[in-house]
Amino acid sequence: GENVEQHPSTLSVQEGDSAVIKCTYSDSASNYFPWYKQELGKRPQLIIDIRSNVGEKKDQRIAVTLNKTAKHFSLHITETQPEDSAVYFCAASPYSSASKIIFGSGTRLSIRP
Amino acid sequence: DGGITQSPKYLFRKEGQNVTLSCEQNLNHDAMYWYRQDPGQGLRLIYYSQIVNDFQKGDIAEGYSVSREKKESFPLTVTSAQKNPTAFYLCAGGGLQGFNQPQHFGDGTRLSIL
Numbered sequence: 001g002e003n004v005e006q007h008p009s010t011l012s013v014q015e016g017d018s019a020v021i022k023c024t025y026s027d028s029a030s031n032y033f034p035w036y037k038q039e040l041g042k043r044p045q046l047i048i049d050i051r052s053n054v055g056e057k058k059d060q061r062i063a064v065t066l067n068k069t070a071k072h073f074s075l076h077i078t079e080t081q082p083e084d085s086a087v088y089f090c091a092a093s094p095y096s097s098a099s100k101i102i103f104g105s106g107t108r109l110s111i112r113p
Numbered sequence: 114d115g116g117i118t119q120s121p122k123y124l125f126r127k128e129g130q131n132v133t134l135s136c137e138q139n140l141n142h143d144a145m146y147w148y149r150q151d152p153g154q155g156l157r158l159i160y161y162s163q164i165v166n167d168f169q170k171g172d173i174a175e176g177y178s179v180s181r182e183k184k185e186s187f188p189l190t191v192t193s194a195q196k197n198p199t200a201f202y203l204c205a206g207g208g209l210q211g212f213n214q215p216q217h218f219g220d221g222t223r224l225s226i227l
Contacts, residue, residue, distance in 0.1 A: 034216075100158065
């Protein structure tokens with residue numbers, strides 16, 4: 001069935017440096033890829049999303065890239081700040097059931113002061 | 114204020130008891146979803162509904178039941194058949210039948226066994 005793999009599971013970066021989280025998906029017909037941020041004990045919140053007709057999307061310090069050929073997409077956070085510390089989930093919407101979203105297993109990002 | 118409202122925030126279940134988690138939305142979402150999150154883990158889909166009076170099983174539906182009698186409401190019942198119910202339960206809503214739309218989450222309900 002559809003699967004989304006996410007790496008790394010934990011990531012620690014120095015404040016001000018960049019962080020990159022990578023995901024791969026199995027359904028080549030997937031066409032919607034959201035990213036969520038979940039702070040400890042809170043709900044996941046959508047931070048950025050991208051559709052398959054776009055290769056890259058930016059929103060201030062956050063960017064997402066999509067490589068449909070390789071079936072992978074990545075989240076890039078630049079100039080990291082302490083408030084970026086959280087768990088980040090990638091997700092993909094499979095063509096076979098476009099009302100569902102398949103989530104990756106999450107990346108715990110820690111920002112070192 | 115509005116969005117996806119879940120209640121209660123904390124819930125305790127005795128052995129052999131069924132409990133119901135509430136999820137209400139005022140965002141006019143067609144689609145609604147229930148997820149289970151275990152500590153340090155990702156989100157697993159329990160049930161989802163694309164339209165009133167219709168719902169489908171997700172990946173871990175056993176021991177759970179839902180109803181969708183109104184567009185605004187999608188309650189989840191954790192039955193006594195669910196032997197390991199302790200988890201964080203998240204309800205979400207999506208756009209037009211949820212197709213390729215972002216999901217917006219409620220604040221969750223933490224369920225524990227007494």
